[in-house]
Amino acid sequence: MKEALQGDCTRYAPGIxxxxxxxxxxxxxxxxxxxxEQMEEERTKVLISIEKQKVAEKEAETQKKMAVSEAEKAATxxxxxxxxxxxxxESSRRQQEIENQMYSAREKSLADSDFYRVMKEAxxxxxxxxxxxxxxxxxEAIADNTKIFFGDKVPNMVLDQRLLGNFIQNMSNQVHG
Structure with missing residues (x-):
């Protein structure tokens, strides 16, 4: 303290x-x-309450940040x-499309082969x-249907070459005509 006073005196009042x-x-x-002492105690209480308030605000802010973080995490x-x-x-849909295409191709192939077979048979x-x-x-048809009768009376059936010839002639005309 002496040095501080001496410094001021030397500057403002030389000779002292x-x-x-x-x-x-x-x-x-x-x-x-x-x-x-009461004022100091009150000031200390005010400072403590201010610090408590700051701590509470920080805790609330931290909880808010944590809640936001949890919400973002849940959303992600x-x-x-x-x-x-x-x-x-999408994978299931593509797989079903492929199966449908395979089924369609198989059915088309079967239909084409049936058509070809029927055409060749025709x-x-x-x-x-x-x-x-x-x-x-x-x-052959007449021979398969031939019946043999035994007895005095034979049914009247004539198997004439003309009848057979007429039948074949009619069938031929129908096919070519």
Missing amino acids: EILSVRVTKPTIPESIRRNY VSKIMMEQKLMEK EANKLKLTPEFLELRFI
Whole structure:
């Protein structure tokens, strides 16, 4: 303290030299001391309440940030799960399309082969329709239906070459005509 006073005196009042500084403890009346202590106590309480308020605000802000973070996390997980489900559905749809195409191709192939077989059978049958083949079939049909009767009275059935010839002629005309 002496040095601080000497520095100020040297600057503002040259020639003054401070030899010593004596500080005495003042006697403070009891009422002033109590008032001072009460004010200090109140100031301390105010500072404590301000600090508590700051701590509470920080805690609330931290909880808010944590809640926002949790909500963002849940939204991200939900989005990922939804995208996964969509991808599974799309994959299933593509698989079903492929199966449908395979089934359609198989059915078309079967239909084409049936059509080809029927057409070839029709061509073969057309080639078979000759007078000789028809005559053979006619004779076979009559032979299969022939009945043999024993007794005095024989049914009247005439198997005439003219009847057979007329039948074959009619069939031939129908085929070529």
